[in-house]
Amino acid sequence: MELERLPRVLRLWPWLAAICSGLLYTGCFAPFNFTWLCWIALTPLIAAIWFPNEKVRHRWLRNLLLGYVAGLTFFWTAFFWLTTVTVLGWFVLQFYMAIYFALWAWFCGLLQPREKRRESSSTKWDQMLAQARSAAPPSRSPWIKSTNNLLLAFLLAAAWVTQEWLRGWVFSGFGWNGLGVALHDTWPLIQIAEFTGVAGLSFMVAFANVIGVTTVRRLIVEASTRTVRPHFDLTLTLAAIVGALTFGIRATQVSPSTKPVRVAAVQSNVPQNQKFDPQFTRRIFDQFRRLSEIALRSNPPPDLLIWPESSMPGPVLADRESYQFVMDLAASAESDILLGTIDEENGDVYNAALLVSDGGEQVQVYRKLHLVPFGEYVPGRHRVPLLARIVGDQVPGDFKAGNAYTLFELTDNNVKVAPLICFEDTIGDLTRRFVLPNDGNPGANLLVDITNDGWFLHSAGSHQHLANAIFRCVET
Structure with a gap:
């Protein structure tokens, strides 16, 4: 009976992984403040996109939905405090916010490295010879190339920063709780924001998440093929994080001249x-x-x-x-x-x-x-009256922005x-x-x-x- 349930569970695991990513991301912020979770928050979602257990006809659509589920999970849980103002607004707003997660997940699937399958030995004699050598032929897997993994992490981290920027700009934006903000308690590491802003921290954390997934996959491939190469991708990622940490410690030791104000x-x-x-x-x-x-x-x-x-x-x-x-x-x-x-x-x-x-x-x-959408004004209040009805008495009229x-x-x-x-x-x-x-x-x-x-x-x-x-x- 348990074996019969296993295929059903395996079909569900990508969706459970997407939910897990949303919950891990939420855990980075108050009231939990488990900052370290940000380094692994995206890994379940990435794994669900890249390593499905079954073939899907419209894989791009599935990837979109996986990202959407992760986004809904994160925004519903991280922004639950909005229920103190409007329960219906909290519930409906997240259907829009999750779109940004979905777009990143689609892009993540688009860049998925493709395994190149080797043709099996042409004759029985060739197969016997390969077995006798007790070693598999050299792997053609893209996962074992450090340059491939670094480029992949760079593109996906850049895409993550882009979707965070869009979330903070479209409809005047609601950019709270970017991935880099999860590091708010790690004061030495956030000092690079002086030059990069929070976007630089989000890039670093997203980059590390991707390298984490590619490293695990690479170790599996290397174990199966018995070929090991230097992991320059992981080494350079860790070196960059240590470098940012070292810079932050040094930067906080330099005190500019100041004048006290009571x-x-x-x-x-x-x-x-x-x-x-x-x-x-x-x-x-x-x-x-x-x-x-x-x-x-x-x-x-x-x-x-x-x-x-x-x-x-x-x-x-x-x-x-x-x-x-x-x-x-x-x-x-x-x-x-x-x-x-x-x-x-x-x-x-x-x-x-x-x-x-x-x-x-x-x-x-x-x-x-900068006015807060659905707090100080309702975007499209007159063009889409339904939006105004959802917010109800909480936002009876719109403020005007200064200039x-x-x-x-x-x-x-x-x-x-x-x-x-x-x-x-x-x-x-x-x-x-x-x-x-x-x-x-x-x-x-x-x-x-x-x-x-x-x-x-x-x-x-x-x-x-x-x-x-x-x-x-x-x-x-």
């Missing part, structure tokens, strides 16, 4: 269901005043006092009550105040940050550039602040635009991200946010 952050912990409810307005003001005064009483007082994203009950520049509260506190403080608020102009609504300085005499405004990389200048003129808002600190290219100097702009020397991760309650959402944001400190 910063106080106020976390008011206002529940989401109270934030914009008029009956809680006075309580919110009292909470911010009490916590801010504690920070302002320090000696010397902070140079910068920071409040969260959308901190006030109303748009500060449009709501008289909120405006008066902020200006009164700024007038009594010796510190600049940076806060998040809603900003409105000509019927458009922006997610914005304000810097109030000189006792309220100066107000600088930054409008968020300027505004730097905030503190009262201390030597401090230039990049006022990132929420999701923006997960985007390397956007952050670098604030930091890089250009005509008349020296570039930011302080990154500040104001966010409201209270939406995600006590889930892994805020922890994953921090893991993605860490790399901005390395890159800049």
Whole structure:
């Protein structure tokens, strides 16, 4: 009976391997944080694509579906914290996100090395002679060539980085939890992101996954043919990882000259269901005043006092009550105040940050550039009404994106602040635009991200946010 079940199990193993890859990938991130899993996360999926146990007529379609299953598994489990905002949105969004995994799996199958079968000996006499030599003829397998394996790993790692870039760009992008982000706790290894960004780390990890599979396959081929060659592919891969590690240790020992800035952050912990409810307005003001005064009483007082994203009950520049509260506190403080608020102009609504300085005499405004799809706007809301219905009341209207990389200048003129808002600190290219100097702009020397991760309650959402944001400190 058990032998009868074996063929059925063998037919299922590629799909189980795809699910396994998705789960291993999820295990790299909060709440699990098993960073080491990233080095093997893709290997079950690659093995399922390259070494099926049965012939399939439309193999390209099967490879697509294997990648899609792995993608669904990863996104459903890694982004489960989205259920704190919208269960239906969490469930439906992943059907789109998994497409990128599927495309990579299809490309992986396209590049699969093909075994060249040797013709059997033409006569019985030749077969007897081959047996008598007790050795198989030289193998023509592509797996035993280091150059083949290195080229294969390079192409597949480049394709992986490409799909991550597309995922972070199409529909304004949702690029959280790239493969390289899994290394967020391995501080010496991530230092190469200063030159390559997270893409370089994703490339390195994906490259190592491919070499891991080709090495195992190569050992099997060499054992069966009794031919062994130097494994330059594995040796060079390990040497590159050790080199990146050595560079990181060295880089962290070099400390550039810095100037201290005293910063106080106020976390008011206002529940989401109270934030914009008029009956809680006075309580919110009292909470911010009490916590801010504690920070302002320090000696010397902070140079910068920071409040969260959308901190006030109303748009500060449009709501008289909120405006008066902020200006009164700024007038009594010796510190600049940076806060998040809603900003409105000509019927458009922006997610914005304000810097109030000189006792309220100066107000600088930054409008968020990169909006979160299905969080701050619904792509194609009017062209595809079904999308708006899925999100429901969670996104009743769309924010408008800002158009300027505004730097905030503190009262201390030597401090230039990049006022990132929420999701923006997960985007390397956007952050670098604030930091890089250009005509008349020296570039930011302080990154500040104001966010409201209270939406995600006590889930892994805020922890994953921090893991993605860490790399901005390395890159800049």
